[in-house]
Every structure is written in structure tokens, then in C-alpha cells.
């Protein structure tokens with residue numbers, strides 16, 4: 001991890017023309033497509049629109065009551081949209097709470113069976129075939145059942161809290177109630193909610209079912225943040241709007257089109273060409289091949305805190321802000337919801353970087369400074385090398401940052417009165433001796449080389465155990481750990497594509513990356529495990545320190561690849577954390 005201090009400078013900023021011009025015909029086609037679907041519940045802005053932020057639902061007097069409904073519908077091209085609407089009609093609201101607050105969230109399932117193409121792929125996961133479903137027991141797991149995962153929160157993996165194994169909400173059933181208290185020790189930062197039904201998560205998240213959640217108090221991490229405007233940016237992926245279009249003629253290379261084993265455009269190693277998925281930013285699509293940028297308005301020179309969630313199903317981000325071609329410094333404050341300086345071996349905050357890699361599921365919160373008057377800047381994602389088996393994540397523009405004295409006042413500002421970050425009750429994770437080391441590995445297998453791409457199996461295996469796809473019918477954990485302990489896990493990648501390891505309920509510390517010690521002085525809940533290069537003599541790996549000390553981690557939950565096609569395909573395992581005082585031996 002690079003670590004260097006730089007200061008923001010106004011010099012060298014070049015006025016930039018918008019990077020892409022969309023042909024009138026294409027623009028009309030896109031606007032037309034939008035009008036055709038304007039009456040549905042999951043309305044989306046047209047490409048090139050100004051970015052508006054999701055509505056905020058803020059807790060009051062220690063409580064937040066939210067009524068969400070999940071909807072879906074099919075588009076004429078065979079893709080589908082999914083969305084959450086709240087009791088006021090807002091799409092994907094941001095839930096804002098303080099540590100200690102009580103969240104009561106009801107979820108009503110209004111999904112209909114629309115997506116036979118995708119559900120056919122996952123039909124083999126139709127498990128728990130009970131006739132009448134009770135939401136907290138095993139119910140029918142199919143394309144129209146849903147549930148919620150609160151990604152990053154350390155709340156118990158129990159029904160009505162953060163359980164995804166047995167909580168299945170059938171369409172048309174009574175609203176299902178989630179209720180839990182945000183832990184007093186939950187770090188301030190950006191978290192998120194999304195569905196997590198095994199076999200069907202990819203379809204629902206790719207369709208747009210996701211939203212941000214903020215635990216307030218990020219300004220306590222760095223008093224420079226006091227009173228700053230804040231902006232929530234949710235980047236999602238979606239099926240290509242123009243799948244048959246050739247790449248833009250402006251691209252410096254025209255790579256050969258390759259298809260990966262999931263049926264998406266495969267990484268071609270050039271940084272250009274057709275992406276596997278389109279991206280959107282707060283639902284404003286930025287479609288291939290011209291990537292007409294969404295628009296962000298800022299006042300000249302203004303500093304803001306950007307809170308960016310990669311809610312993509314399969315797309316990696318590598319964010320940069322460019323003035324001309326010069327990458328601007330981004331002051332990283334928090335990663336995966338946790339301020340970088342929370343631990344006693346604190347990293348400096350902000351941590352100045354010129355690009356930020358964000359795997360699917362991960363979050364980055366960073367300070368940016370608007371260009372001076374008359375200049376523009378671009379928010380881009382640079383290409384990510386996902387390996388020969390991975391998706392194509394090319395260079396592309398996301399948003400044009402326009403500066404104007406008339407830019408609207410930001411909707412939200414951080415508190416002008418920061419407090420010290422709360423002292424951590426437990427010793428820094430890096431200083432705690434692990435009770436054991438476990439070895440796990442990612443691998444893939446093509447069931448039949450002559451069959452369609454959907455026949456790839458994805459595995460996440462504990463060394464020594466049988467290599468098999470996650471079985472939602474099995475209650476037998478792959479790993480048993482004990483609350484109160486910490487463990488080191490070495491996770492290898494034996495496949496030729498990048499994977500993103502994620503575990504529910506807890507954060508971990510990255511100790512080694514590709515065999516080299518990094519000992520990051522901060523925490524993550526998602527980490528990349530690099531792909532296997534053909535002539536490598538050893539498998540690439542990461543070593544992470546898993547924190548089972550919080551009593552809220554007791555219970556049974558999952559760890560998995562956060563590329564949701566992989567997770568749905570079986571790249572997931574089951575862990576049971578026993579209470580500290582239980583007699584059971586961990587295994």
C-alpha cells in the first residue's frame with residue numbers, strides 16, 4: 001500500500017471537453033427507451049443526467065422506522081430491474097443511524113416471476129422445498145423470494161436481524177420485520193443493504209436492489225471533515241444497454257471480443273473494448289460504447305467528502321478523478337465503513353492516493369476538491385486486470401464534474417462539531433495472537449467443456465475438505481470458530497480470475513498480500529485475492545486476521561466471493577462461531 005502525504009494544488013488543471021459525444025440518434029434511442037418504461041416503479045434517469053442523491057431517512061430520538069417494498073419488472077431486451085421503494089416513494093433511500101439506535105425495517109416482497117433466463121441457471125439451488133413458508137424457517141428459495149443482508153454491520157446472524165440462511169420472504173406475504181440496535185461500537189462510516197438469497201442474489205443486485213446505510217460520526221475520524229458537504233454515490237452495474245454496439249472509434253485499440261465462462265465479455269488485457277456490464281452512478285447509466293458521463297456540480301475549489309459504494313454484482317472499480325489527464329489526490333478517510341485511524345496502530349488520515357481500487361461490495365470514503373473556476377474534471381474508473389478468466393472492466397468515464405458558483409448547495413453536511421473517535425475497548429487486532437491458521441482456496445471447474453458457459457462451478461474450499469459448491473441444504477459448517485478468539489486465514493486463488501473474499505458479521509485485517517507482509521493498520525470486510533498466472537510456481541494468496549471477539553459474531557453465517565455470479569454459483573462456505581463458554585471443540 002502506497003502511503004505518502006501530498007497537498008491539494010490548484011495548479012495544472014486543464015479545461016477539459018466532455019470526453020464523449022453521443023450521437024443524436026443514439027441519444028434519442030436511449031431517451032425513447034426510458035419513456036417506454038417511465039410508468040414502472042423502478043424509474044431510472046437518462047444517461048448524461050445530473051446525479052441526484054438517494055433520499056436520507058434519518059433516525060430520530062434513537063429510532064428509525066423504514067418500510068421498504070421490493071419491486072421488479074422485465075425490460076423488452078430481456079433484462080430486468082429491481083428496486084426498493086420506501087414508505088414515501090423514494091427509491092433506495094440511505095438509512096442514517098447513530099451507534100446505539102434501534103432500526104425497525106419492514107420488507108414487503110412484491111417480486112414477480114419475470115426472469116426465466118437467469119432463474120433457469122440457478123434453479124438447481126431450489127432448496128428447502130417446504131410447502132408454506134415461514135420466514136424464519138427454511139422456505140422455498142426461488143427467483144421471487146428475497147431477504148436482506150446488512151453488509152458490514154456487526155449485528156447477530158439471527159432471524160429478524162442479519163440472517164441470510166433461513167430468512168426467506170415469499171412474494172405477497174405479510175411485510176417481514178427486521179429489528180436490531182446498531183452496536184454502540186459500530187464504527188462510523190458507509191455500509192449497505194442488499195438481498196442475499198442463494199442462487200438469486202446476482203439477478204436482484206444487478207437489477208438494482210441495493211441501498212446505502214450510514215452510521216453517523218465520520219467527522220470524528222478527522223476534524224478536517226467538520227462541516228464538509230458530503231455526497232453519497234452508489235455505483236451499480238447492469239446488463240449492457242447496447243450489447244451489440246462496436247466499441248467507440250475513439251478507443252486507441254480495438255481488442256478482440258472474448259467471452260468468459262460466465263458468458264460475459266472477458267478481460268482482454270487492453271483496458272478497452274466491451275465491458276461485461278454497464279455501470280450506473282446513483283442510477284444514472286453510463287452506457288457502453290460512448291460512456292456519456294453523468295454530471296456532478298460543485299462550487300470551484302470546494303472540498304467534499306464522497307462516500308462511494310460499489311454495489312456492483314460483478315464489476316471492479318478503480319476510481320480516479322482526472323483534471324485533463326492528471327489524477328487528483330483523493331484523501332481516503334474510511335474503508336469498508338471503518339475509519340482508517342480507528343485502531344491503536346492508526347494509519348494517518350487522510351491517506352492521500354491517486355486511485356482507489358474498490359471490489360464489488362466494498363466502500364471508500366474520501367475527500368475531493370473541485371477544480372478551479374472554468375475547469376472540469378472527470379470521475380473515471382480505470383481498468384482492472386481481472387485475469388484471463390475474469391470479466392472485462394475497461395477504462396471508462398463515470399461522471400463529469402462541472403464547477404460553477406451557482407452549483408446547488410449540497411444536501412447534507414457533516415457535523416461541524418466533531419468529537420474524539422471512541423477509544424477501542426479491545427486491543428488492536430494485529431496485536432492479538434491467533435489461536436490457529438486455516439487454509440482456504442478459490443477454484444473453478446468447467447463441468448463440461450462443450451456445454452454452455454453457465455456450467456462453471458465455483459468453489460471456496462477449506463483445505464482438506466471436499467471440493468464442492470455451497471449447498472444451502474446443508475447445516476454442517478465448514479468452519480467452527482469460538483467467540484473471543486482471533487484466527488489467521490490464508491486464502492489462495494487457484495483460478496485464473498480475480499475473486500473478492502467477504503465474510504458477514506465481522507471485519508478483518510490484511511496481514512500478507514501475495515506472500516509479502518503488509519500489516520495494514522486498518523480493517524476491511526472485502527479483499528481481493530489475485531488470480532493465478534499460468535507459469536506461477538505458487539498459488540497467489542492473502543493472509544487475513546479474522547476477529548471473532550465480538551459477542552455479536554456468535555451464530556452461523558457465511559463467507560463468500562462478492563462477485564455475485566460466483567457466490568450464486570457456489571463460491572461460499574458456512575461458519576459457526578460458538579459462544580466463548582461452550583464446551584464444543586472448534587474444528
Ligand SMILES: [Cu+2]
Nearest residue numbers: 499561563566
Ligand atoms: Cu469470485
